[in-house]
Amino acid sequence: DPTWPSSIDELEEIMFQTKSFRSRKFADTVDPCSNEASGPGRQNAAEWLRTAFHDMSTANSFLKRGGLDGSLQYELNTGENKGPGLKTTMEFMAPFISSKSSLSDLVAMGVYTSVRACGGPAVPIRAGRKDATSRGSIGVPQPQNSVQSFRDQFTRMGFTNEEMIQVTACGHTLGGVHSEQFPEIVTPGTGVDGQISLDGTVAVFDNRVVTEYLDGTTKNPLVVGPSVQVDRHADFKVYNSDGNVTVEALTDNDTFKEVCKTVLQKMIDVVPAGVTLSDPIKPYEVKPVALQLTLVEGGRALSFTGYIRVRTTEIGADAIENVVITYKNREGESQCGTNGCTITTTVQGVSQGFDDTFAFFPIEAEISASTGVSSFVITVNYADGTSEEFDNNGNTYPLQDAVLLQMPQSCVLGSSGALTVTAAVRNDRVSEGASIDVSYKTPQTNSPVPRLMSASVALTEGDCAGEYTLFTADWAIPGGSAYEAHIDVKNGDYVDAFKTAVDVGGTCRQFENPASCGDSGGPSSSTSATVSETPSESPSAEPTTSSTAASTTTVARTTTTSSEEATPTVQHREAVGGYRLVSCWQDYENGIRALSGPMNVQDDMTLDSCMSFCDGYDYFGTEYSVECFCGNSLHDSSKEAPMDDCDMPCGGDETEYCGSGNRLELYSTTATRTTATPTATPSHVETVGDYALVGCWTELHGGRALSQASTASSDMTNQQCAEYCGQYRYFGTExxxxxxxxxxxxxxxxxxxxxxxxxxxxxxxxxxxxxxxRLSLYMNPDIQGGEPEQPLTVGNYTFEGCYTDSSASRALDEKRTAGSEMTNEVCAAFCEGFAYFGTEYGQECYCGNEIKEDAQEKDSDECIMVCKGNVFELCGDGNRLSVYKRKEEEILSSSDA
Ligand code: HEM
Incomplete structure (x- = not known):
């Protein structure tokens, strides 16, 4: 077992508690595998698997960008992500998103859940993915792509040719192709419910997709049928790309599943720089679940509730007689008052996952508030008389009683988000105060999934009740889905963590018969309080309702924080060392960084650590909590952004802001600009936007290494050139x-x-x-090729213009050829010695020593047919000739020299 509590605890429950008692219901729409919960002809299990691939497949493994990062939520309109299933998958997962379960981790877990529900292997799931806050690159493989571009795309993702074949087969064992989205592949009216499945077993994770392909019985619309005519038979192109060697090795079903386990894990573990994945999540043997201490009986006792969950896969629940919790008091000793230090419990319910069963042993006990609790160990007593002790890997299970969320005195209204939180703080800890961190969700206009936000609200000290003092705050949870919020109640280093708002309930009950301060025993000496704090159930209830009510209670509170007065403890720091805050600033507009100097990513980023890292630069900025950028100038494409955009606290300091997704918390030096006297050493910048440095390359004599567009300016930068060349695969500065x-x-x-x-x-x-x-040459591997262009020079020829031509009277009439390999280079070589050559209709080539009089020059945009031999070049058009003229002899001789 991991040492409890662990960062994977929430995901572990979602993953393994899928049925019966305390089921998290994550598998409900994909189990059974044939479940068409989103409509006929739509297997949700298949949709989940495809969702993970589409989110991952825009990854750039060279630059460590993208991958499984939830960016798909912002990319549904790019044209690459057709079909409703990607959206509905993420919508289903949205309620499960929390600070401990990112959308990207849930999408990864969706691969385990859907594959397992279909009888496939148990794909190991690691946790720790972070969600992107804006769209990433394009680059999802499309059926019309060539084999070579599939290879390029999978290489970019980090997959070999063999893995490309394997992972595609592993995906395409489920689901099908839909005529609504791909009418050229599945003719409307054919198929079942608008779908033709990719193999004969649409809802079974097996190797039929491979065996049917090999034995020729396949009906896979990405192998046979109309797709072949329109070159969209993607599965054929992929499987056949190594002469079927890889698919031949998958004809054994067990081998197929084993291979799929490996490649699907590889697929979901493609993550960007800055993400560290946990070990694979395994079910705990013994796990405390939903533990809660609550101050009761006027402050004299702590009610202890929750469950001990025991994995019973191999033994069954009947094999366990009972479970005993043995706890230590606040001082770590074994004096626990009249009730003793042990709690014995018998089974209440069982739950199942795909491969495991669990028994739940409820805890309902009272602990004396004067002695308290600090930790426990668990003994499982078996029916056969044996027993086993679990001590959390030698650490014992920690249970703090310093700060408690008082569920009965707290309440939340789903309609308005009005939240009242009451916490009990142990009297010796009162000076540390109390606050809540609320993580909540707000809708996003550009995504079907809400975004996770967080706020801190200070609690106000109220009455003392025995050993404890009550603190409260009222706040309105923004965003409209208050029940999905989670609350951490904090007192210094102690936290009653990750409480689900829905568990808080809609009614605030009064704290009855409070004992006088410090009085932890004997009968109550104070008058009973009448806290009438039940927020109205009407949807129009204002968040301040309960604070108004609070002022009428006899349990006098010093103040009550209303939503307006709530004090978020995160701040924009005006100055950091010798730098002052400029503003929140746009970054990565059109893929260009605002600050082009060094960058680093670290989980415990603070403004100070970024400042030190950027020492010597005029600017530094933090972004997305954990990233730090330096530079001496701000790129023109970036502008000031509203301060509110920078709303993410620093990874290493929750009290200060560190920008947000594509937003820099930007600081500028107060010293004289360094630009006049550079202190940093110049570098060959490794990445510029989406481009990566290829190296230093030689320029051609005469022609150009990069010939499709050019510009120059006295203030040239690599960023400026990248922006200018943004359509092209390559740019170079010279x-x-x-x-x-x-x-x-x-x-x-x-x-x-x-x-x-x-x-x-x-x-x-x-x-x-x-x-x-010499060119500093850069490449953007996501761009498969730019707009096709008319090369301005071809060998010893330069472009003369686009001319009319006809079979009746040829503009160049001395020699001709044609062929499917035609390019302007091929034609230039063929016409060597002639003063002119011209290409026409993509595949024809003409030579001559003069342009005939009948031919008229036209705008060059009339010569727009792509050459048969090179899709990035133009070769005339119907009755239009792209004419090239040989360079003058003196130019030739000077450039050859
Ligand atoms: C060369 C690579 C690939 C291409 C060109 C491709 C293309 C397609 C196309 C066109 C569809 C039909 C979608 C629809 O009509 O809803 C489809 C379905 C599907 N793809 Fe792929 N795919 C590729 C690789 C993958 C990979 C690697 C996976 C996952 C491991 C995957 C998983 C799926 C699944 C599960 C479906 C069925 C979806 C459903 O029934 O709703 N694909 N694919």
């Missing part, structure tokens, strides 16, 4: 000032030593922008 773009690099360019690229960028003294005849 000679400090020049910027070139291209969807491919000319074949005769070569890699050069990095030191050759030694020119500082015109607009950035800390970065190199190529050198003389």
């Amino acid at each position: 000679y400090g000032l020049e910027c070139y773009c291209g969807s491919h690099v000319a074949t005769d360019t070569e890699s050069a030593p990095l030191e050759d690229c030694d020119k500082l960028c015109g607009g950035d003294d800390y970065a190199f922008c190529g050198g003389p005849s």
